Amino acid sequence: MRRQINLKILLFLLLVTEATAQAPRVVSLVAEAGEQHLAVSARLAHLFSPKIVNTIRSGMPAVIRLDFRLVAEPDREVQRLTRALHLSYDLWNERYHLRFDHREQLVMSFAELEKICSAFEEQQFLPLDRLSSQPTYRLRLQITVIPISAKQDQQFRDWLENSGATEESAPGEERASGFRLNLSKLLSFFLGKKDQPFGVSEWAMSPPFRLGEAR
Amino acid sequence: MKRLRTKFILIFILLTLLPALPVAYLVRYFVERSLGIALQKPMTEGLTSALDLLSLQMNAERQKLVAQLHNFIRNLDATELTKWNWNKYEPITVALVDSSGETLQSWPKLAAINFEKSVLQNLLPGDSLVNVGSDSVTMRLALRLPQRMQPAAWLVAEQNFSEKLQHHAHTIINAAQTRQYLDLKEFELRRGMLLAFLAVYAPMLLFSLGMGWYFARRITSPLAELARGVQQLAAGRWEHRVTVRSQDEIGQLGTAFNQMVGDLRRQQEQVIALEKMAAWREIARVLAHEIKNPLTPMQLMVRQIQDEYPGTDEAYRQTLRECCRIIDEEIEKLRQLVREFSDFARMPELHPAPGQFNELATEVAKLYSQRPVELQLDPALPQCNFDWDAMRRVLINLIENAMQASATATITLRTFHSPNEIAIAVEDTGPGIPSENLSRIFEPYFSTKKSGIGLGLAIVKRIVEEHGGTISVQSEVGRGSRFICKFSDALTIADLNKNTMGGFYVT
Numbered sequence: 001m002r003r004q005i006n007l008k009i010l011l012f013l014l015l016v017t018e019a020t021a022q023a024p025r026v027v028s029l030v031a032e033a034g035e036q037h038l039a040v041s042a043r044l045a046h047l048f049s050p051k052i053v054n055t056i057r058s059g060m061p062a063v064i065r066l067d068f069r070l071v072a073e074p075d076r077e078v079q080r081l082t083r084a085l086h087l088s089y090d091l092w093n094e095r096y097h098l099r100f101d102h103r104e105q106l107v108m109s110f111a112e113l114e115k116i117c118s119a120f121e122e123q124q125f126l127p128l129d130r131l132s133s134q135p136t137y138r139l140r141l142q143i144t145v146i147p148i149s150a151k152q153d154q155q156f157r158d159w160l161e162n163s164g165a166t167e168e169s170a171p172g173e174e175r176a177s178g179f180r181l182n183l184s185k186l187l188s189f190f191l192g193k194k195d196q197p198f199g200v201s202e203w204a205m206s207p208p209f210r211l212g213e214a215r
Numbered sequence: 216m217k218r219l220r221t222k223f224i225l226i227f228i229l230l231t232l233l234p235a236l237p238v239a240y241l242v243r244y245f246v247e248r249s250l251g252i253a254l255q256k257p258m259t260e261g262l263t264s265a266l267d268l269l270s271l272q273m274n275a276e277r278q279k280l281v282a283q284l285h286n287f288i289r290n291l292d293a294t295e296l297t298k299w300n301w302n303k304y305e306p307i308t309v310a311l312v313d314s315s316g317e318t319l320q321s322w323p324k325l326a327a328i329n330f331e332k333s334v335l336q337n338l339l340p341g342d343s344l345v346n347v348g349s350d351s352v353t354m355r356l357a358l359r360l361p362q363r364m365q366p367a368a369w370l371v372a373e374q375n376f377s378e379k380l381q382h383h384a385h386t387i388i389n390a391a392q393t394r395q396y397l398d399l400k401e402f403e404l405r406r407g408m409l410l411a412f413l414a415v416y417a418p419m420l421l422f423s424l425g426m427g428w429y430f431a432r433r434i435t436s437p438l439a440e441l442a443r444g445v446q447q448l449a450a451g452r453w454e455h456r457v458t459v460r461s462q463d464e465i466g467q468l469g470t471a472f473n474q475m476v477g478d479l480r481r482q483q484e485q486v487i488a489l490e491k492m493a494a495w496r497e498i499a500r501v502l503a504h505e506i507k508n509p510l511t512p513m514q515l516m517v518r519q520i521q522d523e524y525p526g527t528d529e530a531y532r533q534t535l536r537e538c539c540r541i542i543d544e545e546i547e548k549l550r551q552l553v554r555e556f557s558d559f560a561r562m563p564e565l566h567p568a569p570g571q572f573n574e575l576a577t578e579v580a581k582l583y584s585q586r587p588v589e590l591q592l593d594p595a596l597p598q599c600n601f602d603w604d605a606m607r608r609v610l611i612n613l614i615e616n617a618m619q620a621s622a623t624a625t626i627t628l629r630t631f632h633s634p635n636e637i638a639i640a641v642e643d644t645g646p647g648i649p650s651e652n653l654s655r656i657f658e659p660y661f662s663t664k665k666s667g668i669g670l671g672l673a674i675v676k677r678i679v680e681e682h683g684g685t686i687s688v689q690s691e692v693g694r695g696s697r698f699i700c701k702f703s704d705a706l707t708i709a710d711l712n713k714n715t716m717g718g719f720y721v722t
Contacts, residue, residue, distance in 0.1 A: 051399055052399075054395055055395040055399060058266075058388065059392060060395060092351060093346040148400075152396075156396045159393070188407075189411075190410035191407045
């Protein structure tokens with residue numbers, strides 16, 4: 001019994017280790033106060049696991065969501081900002097499409113796409129006039145990779161439900177009593193929430209900075 | 216009992232769970248298999264190859280279009296643009312555009328190609344090929360024209376993929392996307408299937424639990440009631456009966472229990488009555504013995520006193536004679552009392568013989584010529600075995616009781632029978648018996664009469680019971696009484712002999 005428990009713990013640790021190894025990671029995060037705006041640069045890693053690469057290459061759009069928290073020392077959240085990178089592969093023109101904040105970009109290779117996505121830079125991240133110059137700030141970042149959008153997910157759920165209703169004349173579909181049990185709908189109900197992230201990074205924190213120093 | 220119920224419920228749970236375990240194993244196995252088949256490496260490689268093939272096929276179609284475009288450009292070199300025979304390339308829509316992406320001329324005329332102008336880069340050398348917004352139905356290509364073609368800078372062409380290719384592309388891409396979806400949602404699918412299984416199974420388990428509890432309760436409740444009944448019985452509460460709610464085996468058990476308690480109570484009452492009677496008889500025997508022995512010497516002594524008086528005082532002699540007479544009478548009364556005690560204590564052995572109650576009743580009625588006794592006799596009364604003298608005494612006792620109760624009451628002797636019983640009754644229209652005395656009138660030494668010692672009805676009861684019968688009384692104050700002696704016709708001579716007491720049976 002004890003050995004079984006130990007094996008289970010080991011298996012769990014292996015799974016956790018594997019999951020951690022494949023999770024996206026913020027390698028570095030730097031926030032600098034410029035003339036009028038806060039500039040942010042971040043280096044990201046492990047954004048695309050093989051499963052996500054294959055998903056994007058099959059033509060399904062993916063989203064990389066960047067959640068920022070601006071925190072005044074010691075731990076007071078001042079502002080929340082979210083940025084989203086929308087990625088898709090154009091199967092017919094064999095190129096990758098990248099959309100970020102109404103800016104669009106076409107790249108011809110996945111390596112190029114990965115390079116662009118891994119280096120996030122925004123000079124006008126946040127207007128400084130909204131912030132007080134007194135406290136010391138830190139910026140936090142968490143990355144979430146969402147390979148299947150809510151819309152796509154709904155399409156697949158519909159497909160699951162319809163395939164159950166049309167292709168399977170399984171027992172329980174239609175009863176003489178009028179009781180109808182759609183097992184596919186039941187399965188779809190238990191599939192979990194839509195827009196589910198596939199990989200979420202740990203929260204990363206920038207070095208502290210003060211606005212007054214740069215002004 | 217609760218433990219028995221718990222056992223039943225546990226058995227029901229086990230009966231529900233045990234078939235579910237292999238089913239759950241099979242479900243899990245098939246889920247793993249089906250997902251495994253969908254996600255296995257050959258399937259993935261097959262889909263990747265299909266996508267590659269699709270890409271190759273599309274490239275082949277693209278190359279065909281490019282070849283036609285080159286051909287078009289060659290022809291464009293040789294002839295005037297306006298004279299170009301575009302019908303030759305009818306499935307293709309082509310347009311000449313300038314470096315800013317504006318259309319200069321198109322074939323067929325006025326045809327508009329919806330292409331992406333942003334991808335046209337004028338720095339590219341001649342013959343460069345650019346994809347300008349193909350989709351699943353149409354391919355759109357732009358070919359960089361040589362400098363001599365100015366102001367035309369690009370030749371843009373649009374052609375639909377073949378329908379077959381469109382269909383294949385749609386199918387392959389759908390399959391690839393579905394596979395990717397399954398791959399990404401593998402864990403959730405497994406969990407979803409497990410939860411769906413539980414969602415279907417849990418109500419069944421709950422239902423089974425409910426049924427288990429219901430049936431366990433249904434089975435154990437009567438048993439619990441029986442157990443309570445036995446406890447009540449042990450505590451001496453003989454009136455307790457269990458409620459019988461069904462006619463099944465458990466219901467039959469309850470009925471049998473109730474019947475058994477009733478029989479036990481009757482037997483217990485009989486035992487008590489017999490014990491009481493035996494005690495009274497013992498007392499009667501001792502009394503009779505102790506009183507009877509000195510009576511004769513006392514009587515002789517009294518006579519001797521009277522006879523041997525030597526005096527001549529006639530008055531004294533007269534007084535002495537009177538006193539001796541009274542003493543003699545009292546001794547006689549004591550002797551009568553002793554005789555009754557003896558009769559009660561030492562009942563003669565019964566000698567049953569075939570006879571007719573009607574004849575007995577007629578004979579007894581004849582004894583009372585001064586005060587006639589009415590007869591209501593059942594002409595179809597069967598013959599039976601009984602001790603003639605003992606039963607004669609029963610009837611005489613009952614009739615005399617009735618006569619003593621009232622000097623004017625009408626007394627009736629009645630016989631009747633039912634399929635299982637024969638009966639003889641003595642009825643009177645006398646003052647009746649108060650209800651508080653009804654339960655005691657058959658007890659020895661209980662009497663409401665000043666002269667009686669209360670053994671008459673006790674002797675009657677004993678004779679009837681020794682015949683295997685029962686005696687009961689119905690009475691209403693002011694209206695009269697009815698004593699009914701009932702005898703079962705089930706007794707046989709063998710039974711009578713075995714019991715060494717009297718009995719009746721129908722002959």
